[in-house]
Amino acid sequence: MKFLVSVFRQSGWACGLGVLAFGYGLYCRQLIVSGSSSSTSVGFWDVVLETVGNPQFIIFVLLAAWLLHAILRGGQETAPQRLLRLGTYRKVLAAGTDQASWHLVGMAVVIILAIVVAAYGLPLVSAPSSGLGPQTVSGAFSTVGVPASVASIWQVLQLGLALLVVRVTFTAIRIHVQKPAIEAALAILIWLWAATSTIGLFDKNSPLNAGLYFQAVSAVAQPAAYAGAVLTMGLIGALAMVAALAADARRTKLWRLHVSPAGLQALAVLVVLSLTMQISIPKESSLFGSISFALQGNSGTIVQYLLSTLVFPGYALVFALGQQESTGSWRAVTLIREGSFGGMLRKVAAREFRRALVYLLFVLLVATAAYFVLGGRDVSLPPQGLGIWTYQFFINGLGQLSFYLLLVYAAEVAFGTRLAALISIGLVVVLSPPNIAVGRWLPVQQSAMSLASGGWEAVLPATASLLLAGVSIAVALGLRIRKRHIVI
Amino acid sequence: MNASWFRLVWLGLMQWSRWYVILFVVIVLSVPIVNFLDGFSTTAYRDNLDVYADMLNSPLTLVFPLAAVFVGCTRFYQEVGNRYISNVRMRVNIRSYISAKHFGSVAATFAVFFLFAFIPFVFSFYLWPALGNPSVDPSVYGMTVGEAQLDSLQRLTFSALLGSGTVVYGVVYAAWVGAVAAIYVSLGFAALILMRNRVLAMAVPFLVYFVQTIAAALLGFPQVALMYAVFPFGLQQFSAVWAIAPTAAILLVCVVGWIGIHRRMLDLETLT
Numbered sequence: 175m176k177f178l179v180s181v182f183r184q185s186g187w188a189c190g191l192g193v194l195a196f197g198y199g200l201y202c203r204q205l206i207v208s209g210s211s212s213s214t215s216v217g218f219w220d221v222v223l224e225t226v227g228n229p230q231f232i233i234f235v236l237l238a239a240w241l242l243h244a245i246l247r248g249g250q251e252t253a254p255q256r257l258l259r260l261g262t263y264r265k266v267l268a269a270g271t272d273q274a275s276w277h278l279v280g281m282a283v284v285i286i287l288a289i290v291v292a293a294y295g296l297p298l299v300s301a302p303s304s305g306l307g308p309q310t311v312s313g314a315f316s317t318v319g320v321p322a323s324v325a326s327i328w329q330v331l332q333l334g335l336a337l338l339v340v341r342v343t344f345t346a347i348r349i350h351v352q353k354p355a356i357e358a359a360l361a362i363l364i365w366l367w368a369a370t371s372t373i374g375l376f377d378k379n380s381p382l383n384a385g386l387y388f389q390a391v392s393a394v395a396q397p398a399a400y401a402g403a404v405l406t407m408g409l410i411g412a413l414a415m416v417a418a419l420a421a422d423a424r425r426t427k428l429w430r431l432h433v434s435p436a437g438l439q440a441l442a443v444l445v446v447l448s449l450t451m452q453i454s455i456p457k458e459s460s461l462f463g464s465i466s467f468a469l470q471g472n473s474g475t476i477v478q479y480l481l482s483t484l485v486f487p488g489y490a491l492v493f494a495l496g497q498q499e500s501t502g503s504w505r506a507v508t509l510i511r512e513g514s515f516g517g518m519l520r521k522v523a524a525r526e527f528r529r530a531l532v533y534l535l536f537v538l539l540v541a542t543a544a545y546f547v548l549g550g551r552d553v554s555l556p557p558q559g560l561g562i563w564t565y566q567f568f569i570n571g572l573g574q575l576s577f578y579l580l581l582v583y584a585a586e587v588a589f590g591t592r593l594a595a596l597i598s599i600g601l602v603v604v605l606s607p608p609n610i611a612v613g614r615w616l617p618v619q620q621s622a623m624s625l626a627s628g629g630w631e632a633v634l635p636a637t638a639s640l641l642l643a644g645v646s647i648a649v650a651l652g653l654r655i656r657k658r659h660i661v662i
Numbered sequence: 663m664n665a666s667w668f669r670l671v672w673l674g675l676m677q678w679s680r681w682y683v684i685l686f687v688v689i690v691l692s693v694p695i696v697n698f699l700d701g702f703s704t705t706a707y708r709d710n711l712d713v714y715a716d717m718l719n720s721p722l723t724l725v726f727p728l729a730a731v732f733v734g735c736t737r738f739y740q741e742v743g744n745r746y747i748s749n750v751r752m753r754v755n756i757r758s759y760i761s762a763k764h765f766g767s768v769a770a771t772f773a774v775f776f777l778f779a780f781i782p783f784v785f786s787f788y789l790w791p792a793l794g795n796p797s798v799d800p801s802v803y804g805m806t807v808g809e810a811q812l813d814s815l816q817r818l819t820f821s822a823l824l825g826s827g828t829v830v831y832g833v834v835y836a837a838w839v840g841a842v843a844a845i846y847v848s849l850g851f852a853a854l855i856l857m858r859n860r861v862l863a864m865a866v867p868f869l870v871y872f873v874q875t876i877a878a879a880l881l882g883f884p885q886v887a888l889m890y891a892v893f894p895f896g897l898q899q900f901s902a903v904w905a906i907a908p909t910a911a912i913l914l915v916c917v918v919g920w921i922g923i924h925r926r927m928l929d930l931e932t933l934t
Binding site for chain 2 (some may be wrong): 428
């Protein structure tokens, strides 16, 4: 029913686009028929795919029309009566997305019908797909074995998703700004960006290349950049949702940012680890090699070191930002509940061990997922590979995380302020870059995947120094707590 | 701005100069010289610009925003946490108080980090030659003194300013370092007002700096990394626009944040 209502309401837009699509279909049909040799067959799906994947058709017809539609029809989304009926901006965004999806479906059906009519006059031969050259969209897909029919559906879905993201962005901006001039300026900017991209202003692998967002064929030609574009679209959608939630919070006078430190850390690890995998896969093709390379730590380049710092001391920083049990009134409450400092420490330690294990699994999972998304397929392990990973992640890694957690906890207890945790993490970062003399005494110097490159000789002293430093801090903390116990 | 506003700024500066902040400032200012003296004997430098680069290229560059925020925001961190501001706003206009506090901290941080870059400049370009330029030997690189001087103009981002005079380079670059530190402090200040988690707010500039630097390096554009924008050592020379653009983006975020704060200052929960 929604679909029929949508088609009826959008009939003017749909008819106009249908006529243009029909024209483009005829043009593309003529283009590929004249461009192909007499021995190759041009199928019906080839014409559909060439038309819906044509960058000029996408940018100059579909995107331009959709942006115009967003400006002209979008005002209704935030009309006062609609806001009153829906109650929150979150619901406004959800309803706007839902409505835009049905508009897209309605238009898509008419456009595809028009292209089908344009393509149907071709002499269909036995093979539905063709032997077109790789310079055509159909030919590019056929080189990786994707039939033109599947590729057409993929292209339509991707285009729909990209246009939906554009519309959601407009709705989110309208919720905050409600100024038609800004929407118009944004629409012009988006269109100019896409149009200049089709004339080759940006490199094909650049994240600014609009083709990555609107053309499914990019998945064949630039798989890594395409994965990045899909991720970016997801992030834009998530940001639009955050913008709507922020508008709700502001409206209800709850103007404060609810940023979860753990969420921030997970996001930072996700983004940075994925990017590092992008450079490690060409160097080390196997799953084991590329993950070991990415998490090389101090024995690698400055980028590898920074990633390792983010993964390990960064986690301790997040712990310091989130936990409340080392200082202040919450500490007193926890103390009363647990009965003693020892009990409280045992509880904190048990909980943090569990979390650290889950976090290490998360890191491993993100790295593995990034490996597969970026096109890696070699899962073979070298001899003792499983043992090396188990040791690095769950003994050395867990030891490192425990050491840093203990360090920030001890700093907070010793100085009585949570700011001490921030300073202690800063100190660890300052003292541990590669080639700094004093850094060799810090366990982070031997962090990450040393075993994969340096062997047991490098790793065992690192684990031993971790244990020694951890025990020393624990003893110092115990003495300090005992002293405080008497005072309290 | 009137006399009472300047008095507020002055009082803010007096409160800012606590012993631990002064101690921290002394440590920060001595890091480049200690870092240089630790390793100069085993290094050969082309010229005094190399000496200067080696001094500033210390591990402190990794946590530069953290150091700036600690210098500029610690006092405000305590005031927000201990609800000092709740009492102050009964006596003083909150807008005047916050703007005076903000201005004082930004100015103090600018001064500290201007000196952080300017003292090593004086040391490497004036004091080190007076000591006979130990370890400076352009012939190790197959260069004459004149060639090294010419090369220095094209070696680092901002080093082209040496063509306008050594002092111009020293003052402009030190002012740039001070200005960037001031921007991070302003960002930290805004975060302290907008966020309930004060430690997270203090960490925001550092997290932005750190993650953006890694991301820029991984994407293949190290020249737009925030770290290389302020300490462009170890990279080839790029146009100053590459250094200014990402920092200007942070400044823009700051300005938007502060406009929001000023518009809603009376309702903000952290200030009540």
